[in-house]
Structure formats: structure tokens, C-alpha cells
Amino acid sequence: MIKAESKGKSHISRRWKLDIRDIVNNYNFKLKETFGAHPAHKCHLCGNNINYVVVIDGDEINGTGHRTHEIGFDCLTLVLGDDWVGYQVAKREIEALKKAAAKERRKIKYADENKADIEWLKSLPENIMNRQWYLQKIYKALTTGNRVFNKSMEKYLARAKTMFDPAEAKKKEKEWNNFIVPKFEKLIVLIEEVDGDEGTLGFVKGVMANGTRYHNLTDGMKEGLNKVRERYKRMKAAHGTAPTSGTLRAELDKLPY
Numbered sequence: 001m002i003k004a005e006s007k008g009k010s011h012i013s014r015r016w017k018l019d020i021r022d023i024v025n026n027y028n029f030k031l032k033e034t035f036g037a038h039p040a041h042k043c044h045l046c047g048n049n050i051n052y053v054v055v056i057d058g059d060e061i062n063g064t065g066h067r068t069h070e071i072g073f074d075c076l077t078l079v080l081g082d083d084w085v086g087y088q089v090a091k092r093e094i095e096a097l098k099k100a101a102a103k104e105r106r107k108i109k110y111a112d113e114n115k116a117d118i119e120w121l122k123s124l125p126e127n128i129m130n131r132q133w134y135l136q137k138i139y140k141a142l143t144t145g146n147r148v149f150n151k152s153m154e155k156y157l158a159r160a161k162t163m164f165d166p167a168e169a170k171k172k173e174k175e176w177n178n179f180i181v182p183k184f185e186k187l188i189v190l191i192e193e194v195d196g197d198e199g200t201l202g203f204v205k206g207v208m209a210n211g212t213r214y215h216n217l218t219d220g221m222k223e224g225l226n227k228v229r230e231r232y233k234r235m236k237a238a239h240g241t242a243p244t245s246g247t248l249r250a251e252l253d254k255l256p257y
């Protein structure tokens, strides 16, 4: 039953072993709870400071006594052993507590030491962030502490800073949203008015989605859109349903492609 002797911890006194053996042998201990203790608590068994506490409680086997003890996981292993009923749960919970504490410590550290990095990442427009999964991972690491901000992340971030200019990218994003997107929307309305051809709509929407990723259109895309626009303008004119006032036509004429 008692594991202290078999594990042979030299600093543990004979007296301690006997006391603990009595307690463990005479009580039916179960796991009550685990928690992180800051400041540290004292282990009821060895007296050491412990930041992660396992609370065990049990009824006296041949009596009416009841005991509750706050102990460290090391003592738990030593005294109750890894075949004890609450061992696996206690182990899992303590590991989770340690992991959460490490995450929190990293988060606080990064908020202080990597403030400029975090600000830079925040200033990146969404369309860049959305296609940069590794920058997303770095941002998450720095803002949540969910993982260590390692050397390879550090290098990648330094390189990204030379590749992306957030101010320039923001400007492009604004232009795209304010001027280009409405033009796409008008072209889509025109197609829908004329024949609503799904293939053509799919093409235009696909080009729009692709352009939105980079806030940019290739010459090929512009050419393709131009052909669609011309064709639909002609079709609309031929059917006698062209925009009466020329408002839509004027808008379409302003398209940059």
C-alpha cells in the first residue's frame, strides 16, 4: 500500500513514513479536486511549497474519522501510487493547469516584449492576413500565448515586415472597396438584367473574389471583364432595354478594365 519505502526517498524521515503509512492504510482516500495555488500552499505530507494542489479526502476504514489533505502531485505518486483510483484524473488536471499557466505567462510576456510585433500584425489588412496562415499562427501565439514564439516565427515575421507595407496595403484595400467593388456590383446587375447567365455571373464573381484576395486585377482578368461588359452592353442595346438615362452606361464606361 505505502509507496514511500519502495521509492526510497532518502530525505523522508522514518517517522514521516510511519505517520503517512498509518494515514493511507486507515483511510479510503478519493480525489476531491485539484487547483493552482498562487501563492504556494504547503503540502500536508512533506511540508514543501506547492503551486499545484491535489485535494484528497477519505473516510476512516474502521472508524468514523474523516480526513482532507492538500498534497503535491509528487507526494501523491509517492504515497498513493499510480494505481490509486484518482491518479489519472489528478495527473491530467495538474497537467492542464500547468499548461494553462504557461500559456498565460507567455501571453503576458509577449504583450510586453513583442508589443511592436503585435501592433504591426494588427495593422496588416485582412486580405493579407487571410492568405498568410503562418502570420495568423504567429499572431495567435503572440496574443494568446497558446504556443512558444520560436526562432522560425521570429525570422518569418522579420521577413514579412520587409515584404508587406501595411500603410500601402490599407490604401489599396480602401481603393478596392470604395471604387472597384461597386463597379463589379454594377456589372453583375447588368448581367442579371439581360439574361442572368450563370456561367458569366460565375466568371465575374470568381474574378471579383480573386481580385479581393490581392486587391488587384491581372491584365487577363481586366480583358475578360471588358469582353463581358461589352457583350452585355450590346445585348442590352439590341433588346431595347439599355439603361434609359445612360446612368448605368456612364458608370460602366468608367470601369477601369
Ligand SMILES: [Zn+2]
Pocket (backbone or CB within 6 Å): 043, 044, 045, 046, 047, 048, 071, 072, 074, 075
Ligand atoms: Zn509533499
